Amino acid sequence: MARDFGIGASSKRREDVRFLTGKGRYTDDFNRPGQTHVAFLRSQVAHGRILSINTAAAEAMPGVLQVFTAADFADAGGLPCGWQVTDRFGNVMQEPKHPVLADGKVRHVGEPIVAVVAETLDQARDAAEAIEVEIEELPAVMDMRAALAEDAPKVHDDLTSNLCFDWGFVEENKAKVGEAFARAHHVTTLDLINNRLVPNPMEPRVALAEYDAAGDSYTLYTTSQNPHVIRLLMGAFVLNIPEHRLRVVAPDVGGGFGAKIYHYAEEAFCTRAAQMVGRPVKWTSTRAEAFMSDAHGRDHVTRIELALDENGKFLALRTDTLANMGAYLSTFAPAVPTWLHGTLMAGNYTTPLIYVNVKAIFTNTVPVDAYRGAGRPEATYQLERVIDKAAREMGIDPIELRRRNFIQPEQFPYQTPVAVVYDTGNYQATMDRVVEMTDYHNFEARRAESAARGKLRGFGIAHYIEACGIAPSNLVGQLGARAGLYESATVRVNATGSITVFTGSHSHGQGHETTFAQVVADMIGIPESQIEIAHGDTANTPMGMGTYGSRSIAVGGSAMVKATNKIIAKAKKIAAHLLEASEGDIELKDGKFSVAGTDRSVDWSGVTLAAYVPHNYPLEDLEPGLEETAFYDPSNFTYPSGAYACEVEVDPDTGKVEILSFAAADDFGNVINPMIVEGQVHGGLAQGIGQALLEVAVYDDEGQLLTGSYMDYAMPRADDLPMYQVDHSCQTPCTHNPLGVKGCGEAGAIGSPPAVVNAVIDALQRGGHDHVTHLDMPLTPSRVWAAMQR
Amino acid sequence: MNITLRVNGESHDLDLDPRVSLLDALRHHLHLTGTKKGCDHGQCGACTVLLNGRRINACLTLACMHDGDDITTIEGIGADGLTPLQQAFIEHDGFQCGYCTPGQICSAVGMAEELRQGWPSHVTDDLTADPELTRDEIAERMSGNLCRCSCYPGIVNAIRQSLGEQA
Numbered sequence: 001m002a003r004d005f006g007i008g009a010s011s012k013r014r015e016d017v018r019f020l021t022g023k024g025r026y027t028d029d030f031n032r033p034g035q036t037h038v039a040f041l042r043s044q045v046a047h048g049r050i051l052s053i054n055t056a057a058a059e060a061m062p063g064v065l066q067v068f069t070a071a072d073f074a075d076a077g078g079l080p081c082g083w084q085v086t087d088r089f090g091n092v093m094q095e096p097k098h099p100v101l102a103d104g105k106v107r108h109v110g111e112p113i114v115a116v117v118a119e120t121l122d123q124a125r126d127a128a129e130a131i132e133v134e135i136e137e138l139p140a141v142m143d144m145r146a147a148l149a150e151d152a153p154k155v156h157d158d159l160t161s162n163l164c165f166d167w168g169f170v171e172e173n174k175a176k177v178g179e180a181f182a183r184a185h186h187v188t189t190l191d192l193i194n195n196r197l198v199p200n201p202m203e204p205r206v207a208l209a210e211y212d213a214a215g216d217s218y219t220l221y222t223t224s225q226n227p228h229v230i231r232l233l234m235g236a237f238v239l240n241i242p243e244h245r246l247r248v249v250a251p252d253v254g255g256g257f258g259a260k261i262y263h264y265a266e267e268a269f270c271t272r273a274a275q276m277v278g279r280p281v282k283w284t285s286t287r288a289e290a291f292m293s294d295a296h297g298r299d300h301v302t303r304i305e306l307a308l309d310e311n312g313k314f315l316a317l318r319t320d321t322l323a324n325m326g327a328y329l330s331t332f333a334p335a336v337p338t339w340l341h342g343t344l345m346a347g348n349y350t351t352p353l354i355y356v357n358v359k360a361i362f363t364n365t366v367p368v369d370a371y372r373g374a375g376r377p378e379a380t381y382q383l384e385r386v387i388d389k390a391a392r393e394m395g396i397d398p399i400e401l402r403r404r405n406f407i408q409p410e411q412f413p414y415q416t417p418v419a420v421v422y423d424t425g426n427y428q429a430t431m432d433r434v435v436e437m438t439d440y441h442n443f444e445a446r447r448a449e450s451a452a453r454g455k456l457r458g459f460g461i462a463h464y465i466e467a468c469g470i471a472p473s474n475l476v477g478q479l480g481a482r483a484g485l486y487e488s489a490t491v492r493v494n495a496t497g498s499i500t501v502f503t504g505s506h507s508h509g510q511g512h513e514t515t516f517a518q519v520v521a522d523m524i525g526i527p528e529s530q531i532e533i534a535h536g537d538t539a540n541t542p543m544g545m546g547t548y549g550s551r552s553i554a555v556g557g558s559a560m561v562k563a564t565n566k567i568i569a570k571a572k573k574i575a576a577h578l579l580e581a582s583e584g585d586i587e588l589k590d591g592k593f594s595v596a597g598t599d600r601s602v603d604w605s606g607v608t609l610a611a612y613v614p615h616n617y618p619l620e621d622l623e624p625g626l627e628e629t630a631f632y633d634p635s636n637f638t639y640p641s642g643a644y645a646c647e648v649e650v651d652p653d654t655g656k657v658e659i660l661s662f663a664a665a666d667d668f669g670n671v672i673n674p675m676i677v678e679g680q681v682h683g684g685l686a687q688g689i690g691q692a693l694l695e696v697a698v699y700d701d702e703g704q705l706l707t708g709s710y711m712d713y714a715m716p717r718a719d720d721l722p723m724y725q726v727d728h729s730c731q732t733p734c735t736h737n738p739l740g741v742k743g744c745g746e747a748g749a750i751g752s753p754p755a756v757v758n759a760v761i762d763a764l765q766r767g768g769h770d771h772v773t774h775l776d777m778p779l780t781p782s783r784v785w786a787a788m789q790r
Numbered sequence: 791m792n793i794t795l796r797v798n799g800e801s802h803d804l805d806l807d808p809r810v811s812l813l814d815a816l817r818h819h820l821h822l823t824g825t826k827k828g829c830d831h832g833q834c835g836a837c838t839v840l841l842n843g844r845r846i847n848a849c850l851t852l853a854c855m856h857d858g859d860d861i862t863t864i865e866g867i868g869a870d871g872l873t874p875l876q877q878a879f880i881e882h883d884g885f886q887c888g889y890c891t892p893g894q895i896c897s898a899v900g901m902a903e904e905l906r907q908g909w910p911s912h913v914t915d916d917l918t919a920d921p922e923l924t925r926d927e928i929a930e931r932m933s934g935n936l937c938r939c940s941c942y943p944g945i946v947n948a949i950r951q952s953l954g955e956q957a
Contacts, residue, residue, distance in 0.1 A: 019888030022824015022864035029823040203889040254889025287829035509887030686940030710833035718929040718942040
């Protein structure tokens with residue numbers, strides 16, 4: 001039965017009322033006394049040498065306070081990369097400096113060159129237009145394959161080439177994989193592109209910094225998914241500000257999807273400028289700036305090969321991927337095509353031998369980094385597409401082919417050949433569930449009905465697995481992470497029994513204020529309304545790593561459970577004293593401590609009051625107060641999985657694809673709030689369907705971004721998307737975190753692109769277009785129509 | 791330029807540069823920050839407000855064009871207790887990050903009035919009959935309001951419920 005309270009209840013969100021009445025507090029809603037404004041002059045060319053910069057006219061313009069160039073940041077560090085990948089020859093990746101303002105060269109359209117701080121934004125913009133920058137244009141490095149040519153122009157003159165690293169995984173398996181291919185009954189090969197995307201949270205990035213000269217301290221308000229990470233990276237590596245003099249606040253944040261993980265130049269700029277100008281400095285990104293300065297996502301070009309035996313058993317898998325890094329290494333960029341991608345290539349299957357090669361390449365484009373799913377959508381897309389193609393080539397039903405290769409429930413924990421150990425899962429169960437949800441067995445009748453109307457109907461299925469709950473620190477340390485990936489929580493119980501939880505996780509739409517409160521309420525047995533969740537301010541929360549990689553409930557929630565357990569343990573000691581009983585006899589139930597087997601009890605607020613008014617209190621044994629902090633470092637990733645099915649209709653006259661139904665059967669382990677989980681799945685599905693049908697970031701050969709607004713970049717709108725069937729009744733709880741949770745934020749974006757593409761290819765094949773075995777995303781009407789004409 | 795804007799029932803005398811958009815007038819001059827800027831180009835709908843009862847992208851119109859006009863922003867909707875539409879957004883989980891929500895609410899209020907007056911849309915089959923409150927009809931009419939969290943199913947259901955349809 002559905003619960004109305006605590007874990008498992010669809011509690012309505014506590015943040016809703018402020019969002020519904022315009023009372024949300026987003027970074028751009030903050031203004032500080034004496035605030036100034038910054039306008040950036042950004043590069044209009046993709047690649048060039050800066051010959052001269054003349055700021056004299058701008059400096060003389062009304063309201064202008066100061067004009068900044070790279071020279072003002074000569075003593076600052078570059079924007080750091082948080083991950084160092086070692087290549088297959090044992091060498092570390094090439095790592096160019098990423099200056100705050102372009103230094104000597106410009107390397108992508110949109111790179112900031114000069115910044116003007118003025119009294120008003122209009123004055124700053126007018127002055128920026130008066131700056132003369134002379135640039136000697138250089139040939140742009142755009143195509144990844146061409147970038148690897150011996151004589152290709154170099155994005156970074158001080159590097160040996162445009163190759164950031166050449167990564168092999170698992171390198172020792174390479175020869176064995178080759179042998180397996182040599183003796184395979186059948187080999188399916190597929191060349192595909194994972195299209196470049198722009199994350200596009202609706203709230204553009206904002207940075208507002210102020211400097212307090214009296215305390216020599218800084219405050220930065222910023223649109224971040226992880227304020228502590230920004231404080232650490234910017235303070236320690238860029239501006240040399242110790243943490244205790246730097247406060248970073250990320251208040252309500254209007255969506256992130258990965259794009260707000262990273263430390264950006266504008267944050268460092270505003271922070272430094274606030275001190276130099278002596279007044280608060282604010283920057284609010286325009287949408288055009290967002291398109292050309294927010295980190296983009298995906299952009300992989302891959303050849304994948306699957307070797308099968310005569311029964312369709314997978315023998316080996318081999319992939320060769322070119323991964324676009326853009327012009328500089330963004331915070332997590334090198335981890336995305338490697339450790340978040342190669343480790344997932346086993347998927348849900350028992351493929352014994354896998355070899356993944358990834359060449360990461362610098363180009364004259366905006367840096368590319370993690371976007372919802374990050375590496376895992378790329379892995380899943382390749383795998384689920386090549387399996388579908390193999391099924392067709394071998395004449396085996398695609399569902400049956402997957403079933404023959406699933407890891408079986410009794411095989412868990414399952415060691416894959418690509419380093420990770422899946423703790424739990426039941427892939428046949430989610431597949432069965434989605435087949436049932438979609439009424440697959442009556443598909444043929446529906447197809448005939450479509451055909452009668454002149455439409456091509458197709459059915460596509462995809463299974464996925466992801467590694468979430470990022471991540472065990474000792475493991476990622478070995479893999480090149482320069483940070484730990486634990487999470488923190490402080491549970492502060494107040495004298496009257498209300499509670500404030502300070503979490504290092506950050507909510508920018510995920511509803512932590514609700515779900516986190518549900519967990520604590522459930523553990524103690526008090527109403528959710530007694531609990532407040534605080535996040536997003538380094539001044540009051542312990543060092544935390546923030547929210548991405550579907551890690552909040554699995555890692556942040558676990559830290560909170562750990563801290564709450566410490567609270568309960570201490571509260572039981574206090575209760576034992578108050579009840580003159582032995583601590584071992586104290587039971588906590590429904591917010592009441594009682595002595596087992598008696599009617600003697602004290603309620604929650606009686607204990608909390610005693611903790612803060614310790615008149616009758618075991619002061620010789622216990623400190624007063626009731627506040628505990630815990631850090632939780634996961635022992636493994638979590639492995640959500642699921643099966644997605646999509647049914648489409650293609651109009652042969654126009655090539656337009658319409659999604660008729662979309663069903664998702666996910667295994668997220670235990671679920672805290674089903675309503676919020678469903679919303680997360682909806683969001684992921686929409687971004688995945690957007691990738692499959694609508695979205696792509698396009699550069700021309702000169703490096704101009706052709707899709708720089710919502711008129712050119714097709715965001716999914718209300719009428720582009722179907723109503724979904726979402727189910728998460730198949731649950732194999734995570735075995736290594738206290739809540740048994742796996743995470744749900746990215747699943748939809750991972751599993752849906754291959755489901756949609758498989759459905760469209762199926763429609764075309766069944767419709768007589770046998771030659772169309774693959775189409776690259778997005779499956780726009782023109783692309784689909786052109787394929788049918790071939 | 792000196793103009794008077796009547797916002798949420800209150801008159802405000804403003805002295806504005808003629809280039810100031812209605813959106814910037816609301817956010818920067820009247821400090822009504824509930825209305826959001828998502829693109830400043832009329833392409834995302836986050837800044838939707840009601841102008842004399844009709845929905846408009848506040849970023850695409852200049853404040854000085856609206857001397858004497860009645861503007862309703864999110865701060866003027868449900869200020870004395872949530873409206874049934876706002877309640878329905880909670881019930882159907884019609885948002886996540888909340889950034890597009892003020893625009894969605896204002897847009898839905900304006901759209902409801904268009905429906906009441908019988909305006910047809912791109913997907914209306916019978917242009918002479920009153921439009922039906924189907925999912926497609928609502929989705930089409932709300933397609934000017936982007937939600938990157940993609941809470942569209944919840945938004946559509948919430949609007950249908952508030953208009954009296956079983957979602």
